[in-house]
Amino acid sequence: MSRVILLNLLRFITLVFIQVFLLKNISLYDLSTPYLYILFILILPFETPNLLLFPLAFILGLTIDAFYDTPGLHAMACVLLAFVRILFISITVQKEGFDNEPEPTLSLMGFRWFFTYTLILTLFHHFFLFILEVFRFSEIQYTLARALLSSIFTVFLILISGLLFYKSKERK
Amino acid sequence: MRNLLIFITKYNAFFLFIIFEISALVIYIKYNSFQKATFINSTNQVTGNLYARVNQLKGYMSLREVNDSLARENASLRGQLKTSFYIDSVAKHKVIDTVYKQQYEYIDAFVINNSINHRNNYITINKGSRAGIAKGMGVICPQGVVGKIVFVGEHFSIIQSLLHKETIISAALAGTKDLGSFTWSDNMDPHAGLLYDVSNSASPKLGELVVTSDLSLFPAGVPIGKISNLHSKTAKGSFLNMDVTIAVDFSKLQYVYVVDNKFAAEQLGLEAQQKKDE
Numbered sequence: 001m002s003r004v005i006l007l008n009l010l011r012f013i014t015l016v017f018i019q020v021f022l023l024k025n026i027s028l029y030d031l032s033t034p035y036l037y038i039l040f041i042l043i044l045p046f047e048t049p050n051l052l053l054f055p056l057a058f059i060l061g062l063t064i065d066a067f068y069d070t071p072g073l074h075a076m077a078c079v080l081l082a083f084v085r086i087l088f089i090s091i092t093v094q095k096e097g098f099d100n101e102p103e104p105t106l107s108l109m110g111f112r113w114f115f116t117y118t119l120i121l122t123l124f125h126h127f128f129l130f131i132l133e134v135f136r137f138s139e140i141q142y143t144l145a146r147a148l149l150s151s152i153f154t155v156f157l158i159l160i161s162g163l164l165f166y167k168s169k170e171r172k
Numbered sequence: 173m174r175n176l177l178i179f180i181t182k183y184n185a186f187f188l189f190i191i192f193e194i195s196a197l198v199i200y201i202k203y204n205s206f207q208k209a210t211f212i213n214s215t216n217q218v219t220g221n222l223y224a225r226v227n228q229l230k231g232y233m234s235l236r237e238v239n240d241s242l243a244r245e246n247a248s249l250r251g252q253l254k255t256s257f258y259i260d261s262v263a264k265h266k267v268i269d270t271v272y273k274q275q276y277e278y279i280d281a282f283v284i285n286n287s288i289n290h291r292n293n294y295i296t297i298n299k300g301s302r303a304g305i306a307k308g309m310g311v312i313c314p315q316g317v318v319g320k321i322v323f324v325g326e327h328f329s330i331i332q333s334l335l336h337k338e339t340i341i342s343a344a345l346a347g348t349k350d351l352g353s354f355t356w357s358d359n360m361d362p363h364a365g366l367l368y369d370v371s372n373s374a375s376p377k378l379g380e381l382v383v384t385s386d387l388s389l390f391p392a393g394v395p396i397g398k399i400s401n402l403h404s405k406t407a408k409g410s411f412l413n414m415d416v417t418i419a420v421d422f423s424k425l426q427y428v429y430v431v432d433n434k435f436a437a438e439q440l441g442l443e444a445q446q447k448k449d450e
Binding site for chain 2: 021067071075
């Protein structure tokens with residue numbers, strides 16, 4: 001149990017660092033900006049109680065906001081992300097038949113499930129984030145294009161990180 | 173009552189979602205006003221110091237470019253020294269100069285946080301109220317206009333960058349002094365801007381310099397950019413519109429100067445008085 005907490009704390013710090021000091025400076029043609037930090041919420045253990053999941057998402061969002069100078073924006077998107085995560089998992093996953101403390105990672109759940117999961121959750125988060133950031137109807141076309149291209153970039157990075165930490169023994 | 177509790181625990185995810193979403197929304201609405209008077213931003217000690225550390229490291233990587241630009245600036249400043257002019261009259265008396273009074277003072281600062289790929293971009297610098305910076309001051313760099321100060325902490329300040337949808341600067345064509353307004357272009361290109369509301373009688377040329385006008389909070393004549401297209405496709409205002417290439421490369425911004433206008437308080441005071449009288 002304490003191992004899980006330590007691991008997730010480490011993940012939190014690493015992802016925030018990568019997001020703020022590396023990915024914040026990356027932007028393809030002013031269109032595509034990745035937000036890899038949502039990976040933290042995506043791969044929290046299945047067993048995480050809702051009462052813990054929402055505060056974690058909220059704190060992660062606020063931390064990113066502190067560095068991006070957008071108080072509340074990322075927090076809102078992250079809380080929405082946590083909610084969609086709960087819905088998606090309750091629909092697609094049966095919780096029996098796992099080892100203790102399973103996490104929805106690529107190596108455990110297989111490529112097909114993990115890809116759908118990542119894609120849907122990222123799309124929700126990014127569209128909400130970008131539309132809220134611009135908050136203007138006249139640029140809607142451009143905003144949607146940015147959200148879509150950024151989602152593709154983020155999903156790409158998440159899949160790569162999933163492959164990087166792939167454990168072949170985990171799958172049964 | 174018991175049924176209500178069962179209902180709430182059954183759908184706890186939804187209720188938690190509502191609670192946290194609303195608290196985030198409150199923060200968003202409350203602190204994202206123009207002035208951003210909040211501690212959850214990069215003037216905060218923790219994030220500010222972290223940014224300062226990382227930027228110290230980053231600074232090493234572009235030492236060469238900075239050296240070059242400093243050397244160039246030195247050279248051009250040296251050119252303006254009295255000693256570099258040929259004096260062909262003999263001075264007879266020592267005159268105490270009362271004609272020129274210092275109007276603008278410059279406070280140099282180092283950029284510790286910067287973004288160019290959002291719809292509204294802000295820049296954080298490492299000087300604050302202790303160095304004499306106040307809200308509303310203009311910010312320039314050797315290449316041109318950078319933005320204006322919107323929030324001041326004790327050690328750090330935040331600049332509303334030129335790349336911000338609310339930034340509008342009073343500009344003029346360098347040659348003919350025709351007035352206009354400058355704003356960032358809608359397509360989020362960090363090198364493109366729009367000069368609009370230029371009078372129809374003006375005759376701008378391609379490549380002509382666009383500078384700050386006498387009416388702006390900057391010293392007159394600070395470059396903003398060059399005209400790249402005489403007839404912009406963007407329809408804004410009812411007069412001439414021109415596309416402008418912005419002079420400053422915001423992605424490489426490192427050193428900036430905050431402009432302290434010594435007469436600003438007097439001018440604002442007078443103008444406020446005039447409004448009251450009307």
